[in-house]
Amino acid sequence: MSGNLHNWLNLILTPGLGAATIRKLLSYFGSPQQILAASKADLLRCKMLHDETIDSLHNKRTAMETQRQIDQAARQAVTILTWDDPAYPTLLREIHNPPLVIFVKGDPAIIENPGIAVIGARAASTYGLQIAQSLSQELAGQGLTIISGMALGVDSAAHRGALNANGKTIAILGCGLDITYPKQNRGLYGQIAAHGALISEYPFGTPPDGFRFPARNRIISGLALGVVVVEAARHSGTLITAQLALDQGREVFAVPGRIDSVKSEGCHRLAQEGAKLVHSAKDIIDEIKLSIREQSPSIPPVQAPVLEDLSREAQSILDFLDVYPKNIEEIIMATGFPANKINEELFMLEMQGAVVSLPGKQYQRLAEPCKSSV
Template sequence: MDNILPWFALKSVPGIGNYLFKKLIKRFKSPEAVFEASCSELSSIDGISERLAGVIKKFKAPEDLKKEIDAAIKKGYMIITMSDRDYPLLLLEIPDPPPLLYVSGNLCSSSKNIAVVGSRNATDYGLSITKRLCSELVSNNITVVSGMARGIDTAAHEGALNGNGKTIAVLGSGLGRIYPVQNTKLFHMISENGAVISELPLMAEPDAFNFPARNRIISGISLGTVVVEATKRSGSLITARLAAEQNREVFAVPGSIESFKSTGTHTLIKQGAKLVENVKDIIDELSNVLVSNKNTAIKEKKEIDSQDICLNAEESQVLKALESYPVHIDELTRKVKMETGKLLSILLKLELQDLIKQAPGKLFSLRIKTEEY
């Protein structure tokens, strides 16, 4: 604990944010050396005024810092600092990395991370695509990073876990305040197959202002950020903007032009984000930094071939008219030019054969299947 306490102390100095903290460590190498430096040495750092240098010299660590460290250790959490070998290398490159991270699980310094984020109120299409994409990413030894929020974030972590891969969750609350609460089980599963991390104090609440700062860690720890389903006002676009500012790649999964849930992702594509149809699009774009095993299979979506299934002509017609993105029954009726009652009967048969799925509101879509080859 003694070697961690100075990091907490320097972080607690009024006026020392993450940006100045990084500058001080770059110059003096350790918090202990910062506190031992003279006022003139401190004020020689750009951004450190004589007044702030005086505050640093006079600062005494609050007693509750020791209690905070003890509480984290008793919970079984690790606390890693910028000088630790397990601190993410990519995160050190951003202008304002967190000086320390609380970690539940095992956080290695590997940089083969891809962030996948999106809407909290996702469609079945978005959730299905996310799970498939993340399962494919981990099959290529890539770690999936997300924020453990509802919707796309949860699907990203679940897809990685379903693919027996590693995933990292970055919280906008302390590790002692799991948010959302319904993801408590997921929290523990991620901890066993990767890590849940936070820069916030152990019992910090999930206040709204924490999440934009959390997003810089999600993008900063990753080689690129994939956005799946985001409106024009989505917080996921903040993560994408931060990724671009951090000189990281930005990817976007297209959706229906009629869905407001995809207006944000389409805007990103117009602005130059890489369009993603499958995992190969991501790997090809990052081929210069991703060292992939040539024998590693790449999973990609394989369209359902109606010739391999015993369907009559009308059933095949309906199946071919469906896509992975949900289609309303009225639109489908127009496409196949079939009476609604008959169409519903065919759709029911296809659903029972596990070829399609129905979402609330009479929305139908292909059941996406993946296969390794």
């Protein structure tokens, strides 16, 4: 680890010294090294710091914590990139208020890959989870890195979709990289570290306090070419990320939902305000003008299930079902078939991957089926 890294970490770990003040000091003194080499008189003369902060810049406690962070990064195979490091992501450096330091667990090289952020509600519907996962799987299958925040709901579904395609995914955390949050995503944390990257601007030991997540969102949008919103309430934090994306000059995409669903109200509002409506991954790829690469054997394309010749009853059931779950009573009323026949046909459709059963005797259509030509 270089002395330059030590200087950057010393600054961000100094109590009472925030990122905005560090930037002003850099403008005044020129570099982290020159800030730390400045005398107390010089630091007082710039009129940016209190006496207590100046003392903290050079005390042994800050120096010891800086070294502890560097040592922990080495033990946990974490790369620390500073704002002036050539390996610091180009897109992120261009945003307003980029993080001065980022901690990266996984492959730092994928940060420069073209990426799309897929974000949305934590308490997502089955529809939202399915769309987030399938869109991410298709986009990752075309070589795009999927970026999200590893929260429950849409974020987790997006990461899993990318992993299902043997693609790359990046999770931006609102805490230190030594903390798994939420705890339910411990397994996902390990998968992302192995097949992508986990990124945080926060030092080891930083807890997942609520106020850190809005700041984290600027990194999600900052690393991406565009942001896809899958389910968001009208006043959700997801819309903050969408606004940040617009401020950063990124494309914003909205997935439509039911007009009576509060979970889709934010997406519909974005569409009214000019966001691009998304019906498929191709809509996103076309908009950002990326050429679709030739499909690699290591990244299989996403395919709809191929169904054998369907019975009249099975086709009627499939025509009635859509991506919103239906309970068994609704299916009986809509088709007029007896319960035993419907259960039989649903079982066969489920075995062919066209339908999934959900709690409460509900069923959902998974994808647009393709009839077999055999």
